Amino acid sequence: MGLFKSLFGGKKEEAPVQKKFPIVCPHCFNKFSPDTVVFRAAHSKEEDEEYCLQEDAKLNEYLERFGLEGSEELEAVLNPYLVPAENRHYVDDVLISMKDKYNVETKKRLCPYCHNDLPYSAGRAPSNIIAIIGASQVGKSVYMASLINTLENVTAHNFEAACLPINSDTSRRFRSQYLDPLFLQNSLIESTQKERKQEPFIFQFKFKDPSKEPLSLVFFDVAGEGMVEEEYLDLYANHIRNAEGILFLVDPLQLSTIRRKLILNQDDNGGDFTSQYQESRDVVVTLAEHFIGSQEDGKTSIPTAVVITKSDMLTSLAEEEGEYIKPNSNVFENYIHKGYFNLNEYENINGEVQRFLEKVDLAFKDAVEVHFKNVSYFAVSSLGQNPVEGKLEKVIQPMRIDEPFLWLLYKLGYISSNEGVR
Structure with a gap:
């Protein structure tokens, strides 16, 4: 993965270049x-x-x-x-x-086990599965669409790379199911149905520098209601076991302590709200029962980004002497990482979101930290607005959308920080 640098100088031995990967x-x-x-x-x-x-x-x-x-x-x-x-x-x-x-x-x-087709890059680049998990209604499909669109059009360029679908079928499916409805028709993407088998979306993130290994990224959008059912996880979510990174999404409206206040503080349009919300803590409990509990010390070492989605909604809670969040919070300021992962920005947002969760759902935060060894906290807005009656009224303007993903790349050694690779 990353390049190991000598701590004490001297002649550095060149490590042999690995050409094939599991x-x-x-x-x-x-x-x-x-x-x-x-x-x-x-x-x-x-x-x-x-x-x-x-x-x-x-x-x-x-x-x-x-x-x-x-x-x-x-x-x-x-x-x-x-x-x-x-x-x-x-x-x-x-x-x-x-x-x-x-x-x-x-x-x-x-594949010798299931006889499904393999991507052309299989074996020639590391296989990196990114699992996107969370309870129902959290906006996983919208987040994935906004994230991949940003990776293709903004993030890759900022890191001297290109992000492309692995084949024409992936490109066609992603465009018809995700990009066109959201970015052309200004409509929300339908929630992933538990009864429908999901095909992975495979992209390659390839650097212009040939000495840097490309990444094969496998994004999997799992139905939220299935994340609290062990039988569903056994069938559909085995990819979490082999994931290189996890994006654990949390909707502010799943946080019962602030849900009513968020809804009441919206303007007359109100936006789209569902009447029932699963608790994110239930997802942690099911994952612990399903596979994390069998790991050493009952914890997983997979880097996990806990991501508060729909951060634009938190503006209704912002007060100078507010109980939860202030108007000048970093959560409301977009930041674009270019060329390296800025640890100062990361530490600011990580600290703010941690403190926010401690105020609004300490039980969830404690549950995460009991079962995940390597976790950080982020806040994003996939759209920059709350849809009204399933439609978007403004131009989509994502907020800090790729930051959790870039943290995963940093932890996996693919990109450096402003202080060098740690």
Whole structure:
């Protein structure tokens, strides 16, 4: 990951450049060596039993777990080590294609466990799953849309990089399901339905400096109501176990001590509010029961950003001698990190949000710190406004939207701070 620097000077030994990395399947989340991938044949031969169209039992078993219909007959799954070595093609020591016994090339690599397609970067860059979690109504889908849009158009440029969808299917799905409704139609994105299987959105964050490793980012939007159900987590949220970072979103309206005051202090339009809110603490309890409790000391070391969403709503609580937050709070000031992660800005916002949570939901903060070893606190506004009747009345202006994500990159060693890599 990051470069280790000598504390005492002297000649620095160059570490060998790692070319291949373990793959975490973005579908079933099993971890395996890139040498163990299998391939989907690029053609079929009806007269050849080995190469005729056939049922893929592993893929169908995976689909049936989610209540989806099994696939129709598909091209054969091929073991690359049953062909001569010269028929296998490697890039950066990673097997990326093969020619079958008919000398027909295929580049369609599959996970050996579930037979879903793998992204082209799998094995050639670290697989980094970013889990976005939180109770229902917290705005996970809107946050993910606003975050990825900002990463593509602002953040990547600020860090001499590019952020791109891994393939045309990801680009099409993300645009039609998230970007177009929000940024073109000025409408809210529909909440993720618990009954609908979610496909991951895979992006690559690639630096212009070739000496810096690219990141494969897997974003997963899980239904909020499922985050308090163990059966749902067993089926849909195994990615949290293998996540490199967690974005734990908290809606101010989930904080019962201030919910009524926030609603009463809104203007006549009122905005959109739901009548029922889950408690964020319930999500912590379910995660602890589901997998954190089995970790050493009952804690997870996965870096976790606790993110207060819809921070623009907190302006209605702001008073000079206010009980909760002051008008000059950093929460209401946008900040853009450029080239490095500014620790001064981070420490200010981290401290302010911690103190805010201590006042409005100390039980939740205590629950987080009992189960998460590596946690920091942030406040963002995905839209810069509260929608009215499902519509946005102003131009979207996100506030500090990428700061929690950049903190994760900093903790993972991909970007430095203004004081250097720690």
